[in-house]
Amino acid sequence: MLNLLQLTGKQRQFVELLQGQPRVESLRSLCAQAGFDFNFINGFLRSGALDGYVQRQEHSQQTWALTAKGEVLDGVLPGFPLADRLLQGVGDADTENFASRATLQAELGSAFSLNYGALRREQAVDLVDGDGEGGVAVLKSSVLRAYQKRQAVFAAISAGEVLAEGTASSLEWLQQQGYITSRVEADYSLTVLPALQSLELGDVVTSLTSELILSGQWRQVDLKPYDIHAEVPDLAYGRPTILTQCIQRIRDIFLNMGFDEMSGYMVESAFWNFDALFTPQDHPAREVQDTFYLANPQTLPLPEDAALVQRVKQVHEANYGGQWTEAEASRAILRAHTTTSTARRLHQLQGQGGKYFSIDRVFRNETVDRTHLAEFHQIEGVVVGELLSVRTLMGYLTYFYERLGFKDLKFKPTYNPYTEPSLEVFAYHSPSDRYIEVGNSGLFRQEMLEPLGCGEKATVAWGLGLERIAMLLYGVEKLSDLIGPDIRL
Numbered sequence: 394m395l396n397l398l399q400l401t402g403k404q405r406q407f408v409e410l411l412q413g414q415p416r417v418e419s420l421r422s423l424c425a426q427a428g429f430d431f432n433f434i435n436g437f438l439r440s441g442a443l444d445g446y447v448q449r450q451e452h453s454q455q456t457w458a459l460t461a462k463g464e465v466l467d468g469v470l471p472g473f474p475l476a477d478r479l480l481q482g483v484g485d486a487d488t489e490n491f492a493s494r495a496t497l498q499a500e501l502g503s504a505f506s507l508n509y510g511a512l513r514r515e516q517a518v519d520l521v522d523g524d525g526e527g528g529v530a531v532l533k534s535s536v537l538r539a540y541q542k543r544q545a546v547f548a549a550i551s552a553g554e555v556l557a558e559g560t561a562s563s564l565e566w567l568q569q570q571g572y573i574t575s576r577v578e579a580d581y582s583l584t585v586l587p588a589l590q591s592l593e594l595g596d597v598v599t600s601l602t603s604e605l606i607l608s609g610q611w612r613q614v615d616l617k618p619y620d621i622h623a624e625v626p627d628l629a630y631g632r633p634t635i636l637t638q639c640i641q642r643i644r645d646i647f648l649n650m651g652f653d654e655m656s657g658y659m660v661e662s663a664f665w666n667f668d669a670l671f672t673p674q675d676h677p678a679r680e681v682q683d684t685f686y687l688a689n690p691q692t693l694p695l696p697e698d699a700a701l702v703q704r705v706k707q708v709h710e711a712n713y714g715g716q717w718t719e720a721e722a723s724r725a726i727l728r729a730h731t732t733t734s735t736a737r738r739l740h741q742l743q744g745q746g747g748k749y750f751s752i753d754r755v756f757r758n759e760t761v762d763r764t765h766l767a768e769f770h771q772i773e774g775v776v777v778g779e780l781l782s783v784r785t786l787m788g789y790l791t792y793f794y795e796r797l798g799f800k801d802l803k804f805k806p807t808y809n810p811y812t813e814p815s816l817e818v819f820a821y822h823s824p825s826d827r828y829i830e831v832g833n834s835g836l837f838r839q840e841m842l843e844p845l846g847c848g849e850k851a852t853v854a855w856g857l858g859l860e861r862i863a864m865l866l867y868g869v870e871k872l873s874d875l876i877g878p879d880i881r882l
């Protein structure tokens with residue numbers, strides 16, 4: 394609750410203004426005169442901060458304004474000039490009076506027919522044949538007089554003046570014709586109670602200066618309390634995209650789980666993308682329909698570790714038969730998964746244990762649609778150690794997805810050339826009541842680990858789709874809403 398003694402700014406000015414006057418008839422006009430924003434002050438009063446000091450009574454006011462149809466009339470009702478003119482020449486006896494049509498037409502010009510039409514519609518006038526000369530006869534002078542009143546009211550509203558008493562029937566008519574419309578504006582009268590008059594507003598210090606601190610004066614002064622609920626203006630500032638925020642969140646999860654981040658290369662040799670991963674040289678994933686091969690450079694050097702290349706060649710030829718060629722392994726590609734980084738890391742580790750992750754971009758020659766792009770991100774992870782099992786793998790993944798809010802996972806057996814067993818990962822997505830595929834995982838085969846120098850070790854590893862997670866987390870249905878130059882979330 395606001396401490397009245399520590400008020401500052403507009404609220405304080407308002408309270409000081411009230412202290413000088415016991416009664417306020419219209420809060421609206423007070424605000425207008427004193428330069429306060431009515432809604433702000435009204436909110437201040439409604440907050441209850443002045444309860445017990447000020448009594449507030451609502452009296453709403455009806456005000457009138459011209460409609461678009463009223464606006465175009467330029468302050469003159471159709472019918473009025475003629476009514477006014479006729480009344481000048483007409484006594485109270487309604488029926489006998491008429492004026493020469495030619496004269497009226499000359500006086501009113503092009504407005505004549507409009508005016509005549511308006512009065513005729515109310516059966517106030519009619520055309521008659523006089524002695525050889527047509528005339529306008531007054532049938533009901535009361536209607537003509539009503540026009541005078543209507544005009545006065547209409548003119549007052551057009552000019553924004555305060556309306557006199559006794560205008561109800563004119564207002565009703567003007568409203569029926571669609572010339573004016575009513576608005577109800579809330580207003581309040583205030584009774585300022587003695588408690589407020591006698592309130593002594595102290596001096597409140599709103600900024601703590603170095604002088605106040607050095608002199609020790611800060612102990613004596615009344616410091617305005619810091620209001621953490623105060624509204625501040627919205628600023629349109631630059632910020633990370635959703636995908637970047639997602640990457641940061643996932644990075645934090647793995648760092649907290651004790652993983653180190655690893656990275657690799659977007660342009661890779663087929664060796665690290667396929668051969669080191671025990672993927673046969675005639676595997677369909679290697680075809681140009683799936684993998685982007687570079688025109689320049691067309692090849693990349695094989696690893697300097699000639700023994701590694703030799704071991705990879707042997708394991709391929711022993712298991713798949715045929716001839717394993719360095720030419721195929723040297724082809725330069727855009728990496729199709731981040732398991733390239735893992736393979737490089739395993740080769741570096743040479744049998745040491747560790748936990749590593751990466752969140753990096755991969756490329757596949759896919760048909761682009763609302764949920765597929767030719768480039769996307771994978772969350773790669775590998776744990777190298779002893780006695781690791783499918784249970785370990787499921788445990789890491791369950792823990793990770795739980796941190797993101799996916800509480801229920803399912804695992805399905807699948808096939809990868811480099812893992813055995815291999816598990817596809819599905820997460821339950823409650824808004825759609827479905828299990829959605831989120832990744833692929835497994836335990837690396839000996840045929841892969843051995844040539845890389847980690848034959849003694851057990852591993853669990855995974856590659857998860859980042860965009861899929863981001864779409865589920867943020868309820869995005871099209872990838873193009875998440876990636877690219879025009880993101881409007």
Ligand code: PHE
Pocket residue numbers: 729730731732809812833834835836854855856857
């Ligand atoms: N590389 C696999 C993919 O892209 C994912 C994976 C990584 C599977 C590690 C098993 C182990 O789908």
